[in-house]
Amino acid sequence: MERIAIFGAGALGLWFGFKLHDRYDVVCVSKKRFVDAIKDKGLTLLLNKKTKTKNINITDQVKAISACKTIILASKSFDSKENLTTIKNINPQADIITIQNGIYTEEVAKELFNKSQLFPASVMIGSRFINDSTIEEFLNEGMVLGSLNSSNKTQDIAHMFESVGIKVRISDNIERDKWKKFMFYCSSATLNSLTATLSLYEKDERWIVKNSLDEIEQVGKHLDLSFDIERLKEEVFEYAMNFRPKQWNASVGEDLKKGKKTEIDYLNGYVVKLADRFNIDVPINETLYRLTRILQRTRRLKEK
Template identity: 25%
Template sequence: MKIALVGAGAVGCYYGAMLALAGHQMLLIGRPAFVEAVRAQGLILEKAGQRIVAQVEATTDPAAVAGADWVLVCVKSGDTEQASREIAPHLSAHSHVLSLQNGISNAATLTKILARPVMPVAVYVASRMNGVGVVRHEGRGDLALSGQHAAEIATVLNAAGIQTQVSDDVMGALWTKLVINCAINPLSAITGLPYGEMVAQDGIPQLMEDVAREAISVAQAEGVTVPDSVFETIRSIMVAMPGQFSSTAQDLMQGKRTEIDYLNGEIVRRAAKHGMDVPINRTLTLLVKSAERRGGQKPL
């Protein structure tokens, strides 16, 4: 199977490597430095104490999606519109497009611009780039998806060692993940701490819960039910991955733009539609954006 992947970051590289190692023809579309490194050394996956080289193709050209059976979109949420416009003229009629992204609105954005159904996928993986063309797996890696052809796609992913379930309510899963990210990501970024050290700070566990409750109130206003188990999930992540920095923290450390507008910022925007106030989520959004403006090299 030919699979094209748009957005060769930590998430995309992890799943790209897993699919390539399962024997699929993988084409990753990324930045020039990434393409150069992968063409020279392959895509390197560090997982379970092993360093594995996955043979993939790499290019900077969005037109390379032509002929792909699947197109996996893994770009940052802020780049979704641009990426979709770049690939739209080149997609084959038979291509299945999947959104493996944070946030709750990316699949809708892709669907509108590409004028075809796009499958939203809830992604649960901790990974980070450990050098150009080197992705390090830190934990989990499972997916949840729904929609037409979901069972067929899940079968292929499971065969590649990517635990995948077909969900009756993937948007509910995406909202639950959004609540979790809102509680964890900005605080790791602002403190500059990995999860274990962050949660050991006085008051942080309660603050995380308060952030989550604000986000859940907005989900309810949107007609979405987030299970109470989300609080235990947040606590368990702190225990399971004590050395992990959130993706927002990693972006700040690398001087990159974060996805905060599509995490806590999404909660702020949707709350405003319902005449609701979410002061904690608004404050965290503003603090992370302030850190972005000054380069984010040091914690606030």
């Protein structure tokens, strides 16, 4: 049985490790404090007020990825370049599944690896830490998987996830699906992170979501994209208006509550960066970006 690595495993990476553990030879590479806690107590998954614990294979040694044919890169976007470089140095032939928010990680990966090795995924699954050995699944709308060169391996990777009960769809345009999540997160998840709102269809929330998406559309029109971004904008807006989670803890908000560095530079901050390149004003996205940076610095939302 081939070994699968989950590299940079935080709450979402450990969720994948928990799911894949029973059927596959999986090793999670994570931070030492999580490794120590999980080796001592096992990894517990909380779902619908019920818990289940598994003794997964976990380490803080990056050399563990050397013998793995497939690597799920599960770290935050701001660590993507460093971690992809590490993979390149240790296991340059591995197939890499990227599950990060945003569109930055794939841009870095294409500079380091052959496109045939890269399998981007748009994941709408929410997992957060309750403590160092316990994670909670609070959202599960499955994932969309694709490849950068129509690889036949995509079906095998999809089967791997399906075989452990993970809902997965194979994309016919993964760039479009990654942008769909990127646009949703910039317009809606950042808003949830700052306000805890779930009601994106209310007047105030709707105004922010719509105008944020309009700005991203204008930026996207200056890029060489493989899809119609105006049509995608309408699709994302409709999705946001119909998004009705009972619980939603967007990752930027979770990081703010923990006083941790967020991925905002690779979400709304990335929109601002692209807009600057084309001399476009994006006031809604820039405001969301700068507000998040202020709260990250002041730790005003940090739970006590």
